[in-house]
Amino acid sequence: MKQIELKALAKINLGLDVLGGRENGYHDVRMVMQSIYLYDDVKIERMKRPGIEIRTNLYFLPLDENNIAYKAAAMLREEFQIKEGVIITLNKHIPVAAGMAGGSSNAAAVLFGMNRMFGLGLSQQELMDKGVKLGADVPYCIMRGTVLAEGIGEKLTELPAMPKCIVLVAKPPISVSTKTIYSALDSQEITKHPDIDGLIAGLKKGSLPEIAAAMGNVLEDVTIPMHPVIQDIKNEMKAAGALNAMMSGSGPTVFGLFNSKAQARKAQDKIREKALAKQVYVTNIHSAGRTEYGT
Numbered sequence: 001m002k003q004i005e006l007k008a009l010a011k012i013n014l015g016l017d018v019l020g021g022r023e024n025g026y027h028d029v030r031m032v033m034q035s036i037y038l039y040d041d042v043k044i045e046r047m048k049r050p051g052i053e054i055r056t057n058l059y060f061l062p063l064d065e066n067n068i069a070y071k072a073a074a075m076l077r078e079e080f081q082i083k084e085g086v087i088i089t090l091n092k093h094i095p096v097a098a099g100m101a102g103g104s105s106n107a108a109a110v111l112f113g114m115n116r117m118f119g120l121g122l123s124q125q126e127l128m129d130k131g132v133k134l135g136a137d138v139p140y141c142i143m144r145g146t147v148l149a150e151g152i153g154e155k156l157t158e159l160p161a162m163p164k165c166i167v168l169v170a171k172p173p174i175s176v177s178t179k180t181i182y183s184a185l186d187s188q189e190i191t192k193h194p195d196i197d198g199l200i201a202g203l204k205k206g207s208l209p210e211i212a213a214a215m216g217n218v219l220e221d222v223t224i225p226m227h228p229v230i231q232d233i234k235n236e237m238k239a240a241g242a243l244n245a246m247m248s249g250s251g252p253t254v255f256g257l258f259n260s261k262a263q264a265r266k267a268q269d270k271i272r273e274k275a276l277a278k279q280v281y282v283t284n285i286h287s288a289g290r291t292e293y294g295t
């Protein structure tokens, strides 16, 4: 195999609860993760000379070991003494530093792709065990679909697939550091935990209204006071008919679930018109993808 092309899917958190902090700064979480049909194209090519070359359409991303895709490739090259080099081309569409696991899904695609390309024989679980060393969201990005994530995000249990619906994603023009948000949570009391069990019950019934009603993200209490535009976007989505709208991960991206594309487009227009966000995309739930990474 000379090259491999993969779709690295973005995720949204339908539910995100934090159970407590660990001594190393990480937190125990209980989250319901969902892949969406918004993705980066990741191409991996073999090259004769050793090394890792990163190419990307976004000028501001690092091309060296600070790029998480580079880290993933370096990890496998070192462990398996791979002599040949790789060129990794990242055609990015997932908003960066957005709470949508853009970098993590790139790393996941590199682990998956190089395992196949170089015949390393790693199982999905082994890839996920390596992935968590790169970031807490990486194991999920290898598994994909509708998943309950516990531990720091690496203990994964498959859930019934999320019913199809339209997803509107809006990333306001601010950057949020995941680390800052989790640390800020330590100095405030969690007054209301999201209903993760209710979310799971809704998924088991296949009831979109129940799922939407049970959505919740404890990190909103930290990020929204810092960036009120997140609340403004949520309000626009709900006013346009969203079943519900919520911040994904540590933010600042907001997603809304809609029954109709027309309503999602109406919200998209309003959000752009009011200059709340420029990166606003109408997309879908991505339910498949556990076996065939390229689809």
Ligand SMILES: C[C@](O)(CO)[C@H](O)COP(=O)(O)OP(=O)(O)OC[C@H]1O[C@@H](n2ccc(N)nc2=O)[C@H](O)[C@@H]1O
Pocket: 013, 016, 025, 026, 027, 028, 029, 031, 099, 100, 101, 104, 134, 135, 136, 137, 138, 151, 152, 153, 178, 179, 180, 182, 183, 249, 250
């Ligand atoms: C917010 C989420 O995206 C929700 O899916 C994840 O929990 C974060 O996943 P991630 O960005 O892959 O996280 P990492 O890159 O491993 O960690 C970034 C920082 O987030 C904090 N972090 C992350 C995961 C976790 N369970 N507890 C944490 O406290 C830590 O301060 C860490 O230094």
Ligand SMILES: Nc1ncnc2c1ncn2[C@@H]1O[C@H](COP(=O)(O)OP(=O)(O)OP(=O)(O)O)[C@@H](O)[C@H]1O
Pocket: 060, 061, 062, 066, 067, 068, 069, 090, 095, 096, 097, 098, 099, 100, 101, 102, 103, 104, 106, 135, 137, 178, 249
């Ligand atoms: N391949 C990559 N794609 C995007 N960002 C990258 C990549 N490699 C390194 N980075 C850096 O990582 C930071 C976070 O980017 P990323 O898009 O992964 O965040 P995120 O959406 O918060 O992801 P997560 O939900 O996993 O926390 C950015 O500041 C960016 O410069």
